[in-house]
Amino acid sequence: xxxxxxxxxxxxxxxxxxxxxxxxxxxxxxxxxxxxxxxxxxxxxxxxxxxxxxxxxxxxxxxxxxxxxxxxxxxxxxxxxxxxxxxxxxxxxxxxxxxxxxxxxxxxxxxxxxxxxxxxxxxxxxxxxxxxxxxxxxxxxxxxxxxxxxxxxxxxxxxxxxxxxxxxxxxxxxxxxxxxxxxxxxxxxxxxxxxxxxxxxxxxxxxxxxxxxxxxxxxxxxxxxxxxxxxxxxxxxxxxxxxxxxxxxxxxxxxxxxxxxxxxxxxxxxxxxxxxxxxxxxxxxxxxxxxxxxxxxxxxxxxxxxxxxxxxxxxxxxxxxxxxxxxxxxxxxxxxxxxxxxxxxxxxxxxxxxxxxxxxxxxxxxxxxxxxxxx
Amino acid sequence: xxxxxxxxxxxxxxxxxxxxxxxxxxxxxxxxxxxxxxxxxxxxxxxxxxxxxxxxxxxxxxxxxxxxxxxxxxxxxxxxxxxxxxxxxxxxxxxxxxxxxxxxxxxxxxxxxxxxxxxxxxxxxxxxxxxxxxxxxxxxxxxxxxxxxxxxxxxxxxxxxxxxxxxx
Amino acid sequence: xxxxxxxxxxxxxxxxxxxxxxxxxxxxxxxxxxxxxxxxxxxxxxxxxxxxxxxxxxxxxxxxxxxxxxxxxxxxxxxxxxxxxxxxxxxxxxxxxxxxxxxxxxxxxxxxxxxxxxxxxxxxxxxxxxxxxxxxxxxxxxxxxxxxxxxxxxxxxxxxxxxxxxxxxxxxxxxxxxxxxxxxxxxxxxxxxxxxxxxxxxxxxxxxxxxxxxxxxxxxxxxxxxxxxxxxxxxxxxxxxxxxxxxxxxxxxxxxxxxxxxxxxxxxxxxxxxxxxxxxxxxxxxxxxxxxxxxxxxxxxxxxxxxxxxxxxxxxxxxxxxxxxxxxxxxxxxxxxxxxxxxxxxxxxxxxxxxxxxxxxxxxxxxxxxxxxxxxxxxxx
Numbered sequence: 001x002x003x004x005x006x007x008x009x010x011x012x013x014x015x016x017x018x019x020x021x022x023x024x025x026x027x028x029x030x031x032x033x034x035x036x037x038x039x040x041x042x043x044x045x046x047x048x049x050x051x052x053x054x055x056x057x058x059x060x061x062x063x064x065x066x067x068x069x070x071x072x073x074x075x076x077x078x079x080x081x082x083x084x085x086x087x088x089x090x091x092x093x094x095x096x097x098x099x100x101x102x103x104x105x106x107x108x109x110x111x112x113x114x115x116x117x118x119x120x121x122x123x124x125x126x127x128x129x130x131x132x133x134x135x136x137x138x139x140x141x142x143x144x145x146x147x148x149x150x151x152x153x154x155x156x157x158x159x160x161x162x163x164x165x166x167x168x169x170x171x172x173x174x175x176x177x178x179x180x181x182x183x184x185x186x187x188x189x190x191x192x193x194x195x196x197x198x199x200x201x202x203x204x205x206x207x208x209x210x211x212x213x214x215x216x217x218x219x220x221x222x223x224x225x226x227x228x229x230x231x232x233x234x235x236x237x238x239x240x241x242x243x244x245x246x247x248x249x250x251x252x253x254x255x256x257x258x259x260x261x262x263x264x265x266x267x268x269x270x271x272x273x274x275x276x277x278x279x280x281x282x283x284x285x286x287x288x289x290x291x292x293x294x295x296x297x298x299x300x301x302x303x304x305x306x307x308x309x310x311x312x313x314x315x316x317x318x319x320x321x322x323x324x325x326x327x328x329x330x331x332x333x334x335x336x337x338x339x340x341x342x343x344x345x346x347x348x349x350x351x352x353x354x355x356x357x358x359x360x361x362x363x364x365x366x367x368x369x370x371x372x373x374x375x
Numbered sequence: 376x377x378x379x380x381x382x383x384x385x386x387x388x389x390x391x392x393x394x395x396x397x398x399x400x401x402x403x404x405x406x407x408x409x410x411x412x413x414x415x416x417x418x419x420x421x422x423x424x425x426x427x428x429x430x431x432x433x434x435x436x437x438x439x440x441x442x443x444x445x446x447x448x449x450x451x452x453x454x455x456x457x458x459x460x461x462x463x464x465x466x467x468x469x470x471x472x473x474x475x476x477x478x479x480x481x482x483x484x485x486x487x488x489x490x491x492x493x494x495x496x497x498x499x500x501x502x503x504x505x506x507x508x509x510x511x512x513x514x515x516x517x518x519x520x521x522x523x524x525x526x527x528x529x530x531x532x533x534x535x536x537x538x539x540x541x542x543x
Numbered sequence: 544x545x546x547x548x549x550x551x552x553x554x555x556x557x558x559x560x561x562x563x564x565x566x567x568x569x570x571x572x573x574x575x576x577x578x579x580x581x582x583x584x585x586x587x588x589x590x591x592x593x594x595x596x597x598x599x600x601x602x603x604x605x606x607x608x609x610x611x612x613x614x615x616x617x618x619x620x621x622x623x624x625x626x627x628x629x630x631x632x633x634x635x636x637x638x639x640x641x642x643x644x645x646x647x648x649x650x651x652x653x654x655x656x657x658x659x660x661x662x663x664x665x666x667x668x669x670x671x672x673x674x675x676x677x678x679x680x681x682x683x684x685x686x687x688x689x690x691x692x693x694x695x696x697x698x699x700x701x702x703x704x705x706x707x708x709x710x711x712x713x714x715x716x717x718x719x720x721x722x723x724x725x726x727x728x729x730x731x732x733x734x735x736x737x738x739x740x741x742x743x744x745x746x747x748x749x750x751x752x753x754x755x756x757x758x759x760x761x762x763x764x765x766x767x768x769x770x771x772x773x774x775x776x777x778x779x780x781x782x783x784x785x786x787x788x789x790x791x792x793x794x795x796x797x798x799x800x801x802x803x804x805x806x807x808x809x810x811x812x813x814x815x816x817x818x819x820x821x822x823x824x825x826x827x828x829x830x831x832x833x834x835x836x837x838x839x840x841x842x843x844x845x846x847x848x849x850x851x852x853x854x855x856x857x858x859x860x861x862x863x864x865x866x867x868x869x870x871x872x873x874x875x876x877x878x879x880x881x882x883x884x885x886x887x888x889x890x891x892x893x894x895x896x897x898x899x900x901x902x903x904x905x906x907x908x909x910x911x912x913x914x915x916x917x918x919x920x921x922x923x924x
Contacts, residue, residue, distance in 0.1 A: 094485055097453045099404020106397045125917035132704040136912050139852065143905030151899060180406050180451060327740070330720050337716040344709040351699035351706060
């Protein structure tokens with residue numbers, strides 16, 4: 001910290017900009033787009049607060065695998081699928097309100113934990129390409145999810161209510177109404193400040209998860225996880241069960257994602273059965289990266305900043321696109337492009353950095369060897 | 376070894392607590408839809424119970440229905456101990472009388488129809504209680520799961536091979 | 544501090560270290576086969592998932608007459624779909640050979656083909672000429688975009704597949720905007736009302752619909768064979784095979800299987816990889832044009848994404864792995880995959896009145912990719 005004081009201010013600023021290029025870029029984009037979209041400030045604020053409540057929990061669950069050096073967990077979608085199965089069952093049993101949400105969360109644990117375990121095991125079999133593996137697992141499990149929801153539910157797993165079933169007598173409809181669960185967490189203790197509804201209880205839950213993450217980092221397991229993340233070989237030499245630690249980190253992530261998904265769904269108020277989870281992973285990852293996280297380092301602050309900036313961009317982009325080109329579709333494609341772009345950029349930066357560090361290490365070793373020979 | 380037993384015990388307890396909480400939630404969280412009918416009950420054991428002129432139903436401090444003759448109102452209720460306050464006007468121009476009603480809702484029934492005149496006459500349950508059977512609405516043809524989402528890039532489309540089949 | 548450095552070196556636990564010698568993925572030797580017994584040997588050399596998939600397809604074929612499905616129609620469908628998809632699958636080969644992994648960035652290549660097709664129509668070409676022009680126009684795009692893509696992939700060796708996926712997405716979503724904004728004006732392609740922005744689906748009637756398929760078209764009973772398309776694929780596949788046996792081709796294989804050795808042998812690794820990426824991109828562009836001429840429509844916007852996973856899955860089903868692929872893999876894989884895609888819906892629908900084909904497709908293709916990614920012995924990337 002003290003060392004930084006000696007560096008001239010200009011250079012420091014440059015450093016700051018370089019380290020936070022993505023958030024700064026998004027702040028600029030938002031600054032340009034907001035006036036173009038022409039939304040009222042209170043509308044924007046309301047949307048942002050709602051979306052923070054809806055998404056923060058999901059975004060935060062990405063932190064565990066990053067801690068364990070497994071990169072961006074594209075397979076957090078698995079947790080979302082587990083939660084969706086739980087929510088379908090709870091909706092069918094007609095458990096409403098907060099008890100319904102609590103039950104869905106508890107019920108999602110076995111599903112998400114099992115899926116997380118499968119995912120972690122497969123990722124351990126594919127060390128070094130965890131991310132692409134998690135990305136494919138995502139699709140693979142989605143196939144099984146569809147098999148269960150489309151063919152097994154109603155045929156093997158009893159579904160009582162025809163209102164959530166496809167007319168053919170088995171399989172779940174495209175959307176399952178969660179009207180009686182809708183925003184019941186958000187409305188609990190909710191306060192209104194200048195027309196903006198603040199879902200205090202949801203934020204409390206998010207705060208709780210943040211506290212848990214902070215606490216967890218200090219536990220033995222958290223330390224192990226970080227050690228594994230830094231260097232698997234060293235961690236192994238230090239007697240840490242690397243594979244087990246990695247699986248635990250993925251399981252924690254998927255279980256949290258399950259809770260996050262329940263929070264997300266109670267806010268939305270209905271469950272798009274076959275598409276609800278599809279883009280969750282991608283949204284959350286993009287949001288986290290927009291907040292200035294990288295593939296190997298991410299904190300709670302990144303999640304908060306990221307959700308605000310990413311969703312701000314997401315809200316205003318169609319309007320701004322319509323303003324510039326007269327076609328709101330362009331804006332919609334633009335925001336998709338930005339989301340993909342930011343993930344691509346983060347991945348490229350991560351891999352390039354990894355390579356650079358590796359070649360540097362190689363050079364250092366070569367230099368050391370030369371020295372040794374000289375001596 | 377001892378640490379391990381403690382850990383297993385702890386995990387076991389945790390699971391037990393979760394299961395207990397889940398079971399509790401299943402009991403207290405069961406939702407019901409309650410319908411109130413202000414209808415004349417014809418010829419129940421030889422007697423006819425006339426509909427009231429006006430009934431105001433209040434559930435949880437919220438006025439959910441104002442029923443004239445032959446009207447039906449509804450309210451949702453979570454749990455089995457249903458409470459409501461009825462403000463009944465029997466005859467035109469008459470005084471409103473207030474009844475506080477406590478009912479035990481059966482766990483397994485989703486929709487419950489209560490005939491108010493019969494209920495207030497304290498007739499046996501079979502007189503005022505009936506199960507609400509939702510009318511079978513004509514459904515649109517088979518929905519195709521997985522179309523359209525916020526991002527326009529559903530996982531479904533991922534294997535978009537359906538295109539050609541009809542074409543060859 | 545010095546300790547730390549040691550860690551850094553000793554632990555290129557970064558498992559995807561490209562310098563690491565790769566244990567060659569090998570089929571069991573004859574001796575081993577004899578020891579294992581024929582059955583197990585077959586399983587291990589063919590791979591369990593492949594056996595399951597082939598068996599599944601076989602069952603479908605056997606079931607066909609019993610459930611009242613017309614076999615010749617099914618065979619025609621498979622041959623047709625093979626002719627549409629085979630070149631796309633072939634596009635996977637160069638990059639796998641050069642050790643760039645599975646080309647999840649296929650949308651980029653497809654975009655090149657789409658540019659070729661749409662520009663050819665925009666410039667007013669019709670009939671077979673439009674196909675030729677599409678190929679010609681797509682080529683420079685493939686070389687330029689593929690070159691850039693190759694340059695990028697060279698900077699991030701080891702993380703190709705994930706980045707390829709997202710490069711594909713980014714390029715595709717960028718072109719989603721472009722299809723709306725570029726000044727296309729051909730009335731067959733733009734939205735009728737506003738007059739600008741390309742339609743999501745463009746019919747190729749009067750352009751290059753079936754131009755190759757019609758050449759030497761054969762009809763035996765109920766079976767129809769699009770000979771022209773098959774011949775073009777055969778030509779490209781032969782060229783690919785021949786290329787892999789040239790000096791550059793063997794260099795490419797060397798780069799893929801052992802970059803350290805390749806570098807020591809004086810091969811320019813980066814340039815070889817770049818070449819493979821350009822080839823893959825060009826073949827991908829050809830592949831989508833072939834697909835369009837069979838299918839009869841150009842599909843824009845998010846459609847390029849739909850072909851990536853089936854294509855990757857097809858070559859893996861054919862017996863390729865993350866760093867090893869051959870022409871037979873392409874042919875077998877495409878037949879098996881398209882066979883399942885064509886047969887499952889009809890046969891299953893007739894047999895149990897339940898169309899689970901979509902789900903089966905997802906599970907089979909993704910399961911195959913997952914299997915390839917998680918195999919320890921094969922490939923490090």
